[in-house]
Amino acid sequence: MTMNEKKYKRLEYLRHNINYLTIRERQEYYDLLNELKKAGNQSEPEESEEFEEYVEPEYEYSDYEPESFQKNTSSSNGRNASRRNTRESFSNQENNRNKPSKKESKSSKKAKSGKKKKRHWLRTILTIIVVIIAVMIGFFVYGYQRGVKHEGSVAKQEKFTSLKNSDGSVNILLLGADQRPWQSSGVAHTDTIMVLHVNGKNHQTQIVSFMRDTLVNIPDVGSSDTPDSKINSAFTIGEQYNKQGVNLMSETLKNNFGINCQYYAVVDFSSFATIIDSLFPTGLKIDAKFSTVNGENLSAVPVPDDLAATEGKVSSDKDLTAEEAAALGYPDGGGTFMMIKPGTQKMDGRMLLNYARFRHDDEGDYGRVKRQQQVLETVMSKMKNPLSLFTASSALGTTRAVTMTNIPNSFFLTKGITALLDMKNGIKSTTIPANNDWENAYDMYGGLGLSIDMTKYKAKAQELLGQ
Numbered sequence: 001m002t003m004n005e006k007k008y009k010r011l012e013y014l015r016h017n018i019n020y021l022t023i024r025e026r027q028e029y030y031d032l033l034n035e036l037k038k039a040g041n042q043s044e045p046e047e048s049e050e051f052e053e054y055v056e057p058e059y060e061y062s063d064y065e066p067e068s069f070q071k072n073t074s075s076s077n078g079r080n081a082s083r084r085n086t087r088e089s090f091s092n093q094e095n096n097r098n099k100p101s102k103k104e105s106k107s108s109k110k111a112k113s114g115k116k117k118k119r120h121w122l123r124t125i126l127t128i129i130v131v132i133i134a135v136m137i138g139f140f141v142y143g144y145q146r147g148v149k150h151e152g153s154v155a156k157q158e159k160f161t162s163l164k165n166s167d168g169s170v171n172i173l174l175l176g177a178d179q180r181p182w183q184s185s186g187v188a189h190t191d192t193i194m195v196l197h198v199n200g201k202n203h204q205t206q207i208v209s210f211m212r213d214t215l216v217n218i219p220d221v222g223s224s225d226t227p228d229s230k231i232n233s234a235f236t237i238g239e240q241y242n243k244q245g246v247n248l249m250s251e252t253l254k255n256n257f258g259i260n261c262q263y264y265a266v267v268d269f270s271s272f273a274t275i276i277d278s279l280f281p282t283g284l285k286i287d288a289k290f291s292t293v294n295g296e297n298l299s300a301v302p303v304p305d306d307l308a309a310t311e312g313k314v315s316s317d318k319d320l321t322a323e324e325a326a327a328l329g330y331p332d333g334g335g336t337f338m339m340i341k342p343g344t345q346k347m348d349g350r351m352l353l354n355y356a357r358f359r360h361d362d363e364g365d366y367g368r369v370k371r372q373q374q375v376l377e378t379v380m381s382k383m384k385n386p387l388s389l390f391t392a393s394s395a396l397g398t399t400r401a402v403t404m405t406n407i408p409n410s411f412f413l414t415k416g417i418t419a420l421l422d423m424k425n426g427i428k429s430t431t432i433p434a435n436n437d438w439e440n441a442y443d444m445y446g447g448l449g450l451s452i453d454m455t456k457y458k459a460k461a462q463e464l465l466g467q
Contacts, residue, residue, distance in 0.1 A: 003039045007032055140409075143278060143397025157406050158246050163260035165466040169199040172407065173250055173261040175235060176372070177268045178357070190235040190249065191357060192372050195259065197465045206464050207376060207429045209369045214433065215441055215449040216256045218248065227256070227454065228444040246404075256454065257432075257461040263407045269306055271402035273349030279379065279395035283346030286378050289371070290342050291361040294329050301361070302328055302337035303354045311350070314338070329360050366435050373429040380427060430464055432457050 003011075014021060014029040021029060165171065176192025190212065197206035212232035221237060222228045231252060238248030250261045267275065276284060290301050302325075305317055313336060322333040338354050347355060356375045359368035400409065433452040441451035 003032075003036055007035070011036060137393075139393040140397040140400075143394035143399075144401045146278065146394075146398055146401075148401045157404060158243050160247050160264060160406050161250065162262050162406070163250070163254065164262050165260050167199075167466055168201065169197060169466045170263065171259060171261050171465055172196040172198070173246070173253070173264040174376075175246065175249065175264065175266045176272065176356075177235065177266060190232045191368070193231060193249070194372070194376070195253070195261065195465055199466075205380075205427045207373060207427060208461060208464050209373055209429070209431045210253075211365055211369055211431065211433065211450060213365060213449045214438075215443060215451050216252055216454075219251050219255055222444045227451065230443050230447065230449050231256075233443075257458050258467060259461050259465045260467065263405065263411070265403050265405040265407060267403050269353060270310075272353050273307065274402050275395065275399050276349030276352050276379070278398040280348075280382070283348050284352060284378065284382065285344065285346050286352070286355075286375070287344045288340055288342050288347075288355060289374070290340075290358075291363040291367050293361045294327075295362065298342075300339040300341045301358070302330075303340050303358045304330075305336045305338040305350075305354055306357075307350050307353070308336040308338075314350070316340070316351070366431070369431050373431070377427045377429065428464075430460075432461060 011029070011032040014025060014032070018026075018029070172195070174192065174194040174196055175190045178189050178191045193210040193212060195208045195210075197204075197208065199205075210231055212230065214231045215227040216229060216231045216234075217223070217225075217227050218229045218231075218234045218237065221234075231249075234249045234252040235245040238245035241248075246264045246266060250264065253259050253261065290298070293301060302318065302320060305313075308314075308317055316339050317336050318339050320328075320330075320334045320337050325332075325334045325337075338351060340351065340355055340358075352375060356372050357368065358371065359365050361367050363370070400407075433450065438450040438452050441449055443449045
């Protein structure tokens with residue numbers, strides 16, 4: 001049995017185009033290849049249709065180029081030798097095709113090695129993250145215990161009605177009480193009234209400050225139609241009635257400006273200084289800014305030092321008589337004053353407290369609000385530094401211990417850190433009302449206050465703080 005010339009030419013064509021054959025053409029190629037083997041050696045057993053490695057019997061024949069076939073020769077021995085060489089060539093091609101090359105083998109090994117290295121790095125990164133979180137929690141606990149030791153106890157929470165924004169943003173009511181160490185909360189006013197707005201969706205942080213002499217309606221106090229009470233008195237009145245100062249302040253903001261406060265934090269003189277010193281053990285670098293005092297630019301501004309009575313005087317303190325204090329615009333008589341120079345300098349917690357509370361330059365209470373915003377922005381901008389990660393955790397622990405707040409510890413370790421990271425986009429500060437955008441008016445007790453366009457500023461507050 002011999003293969004006819006037509007099939008043989010077809011086989012040769014398929015062999016030359018072996019890498020481009022369709023499934024059907026490849027099957028045809030294998031069928032013709034098996035037919036060629038049977039035609040060349042009838043004594044060999046038949047093989048399956050699926051091509052296997054061809055094993056040639058040992059024949060004595062001269063070297064022959066498998067690519068050239070003498071189609072017109074009459075010698076059947078020459079034809080058979082040529083076809084055997086052709087089969088050998090086909091067989092070798094198939095074997096080589098099935099065996100991976102050295103490059104493919106090396107590539108496969110590199111791929112496996114790369115996967116192992118990738119898994120190794122992922123495990124390493126996860127381990128580092130877990131260690132960092134564990135260390136941060138440890139610093140938080142350490143700071144908490146330090147705060148308790150300093151204050152003698154943990155600041156207790158007050159009853160508070162939490163109000164949430166519909167868009168998921170969070171408003172935190174920040175109050176700074178002017179309570180001296182020897183005073184009770186029932187006589188304290190809130191010199192600082194701020195709302196910190198944290199919005200995880202647009203990664204924007206807002207601070208809105210309310211001037212303490214702004215005239216508002218306090219629920220169940222005074223007239224219900226005309227704003228006749230200073231906003232800072234809401235805390236004092238609430239504290240005098242079953243320790244509800246924070247809640248009454250929150251209700252006052254809701255009734256007058258339509259804003260919701262979900263959390264609150266209240267600090268007094270002593271706790272503020274403790275927090276700053278724990279955050280910045282070597283002091284906080286800040287650019288001290290003052291307006292003129294009685295029309296004059298002073299080289300050192302005398303600022304009341306309220307902690308001198310309990311913690312002693314410092315080198316920058318100076319005692320002024322009533323006449324000297326009156327000449328500088330202080331109507332409450334003499335006392336101990338801390339001399340603070342304008343310009344960039346490092347301040348500890350006590351000096352920073354005095355700087356933030358000062359209101360006796362020619363900008364009055366508006367200047368004080370600007371300094372309070374400057375202090376808060378500076379503190380937050382320093383805390384977003386990765387190098388202060390662990391120090392910040394310790395300080396947050398101290399803050400939690402000495403601050404009267406309902407903020408859960410989980411918030412400090414989750415959204416608190418996210419908020420700090422979002423501060424890279426900047427912190428926007430707004431004061432209500434804007435400078436000189438008010439009229440002088442008297443409250444229900446005869447004290448001078450600020451009458452504002454309530455409709456205008458209610459819309460402004462809701463725009464900045466949500467609803």
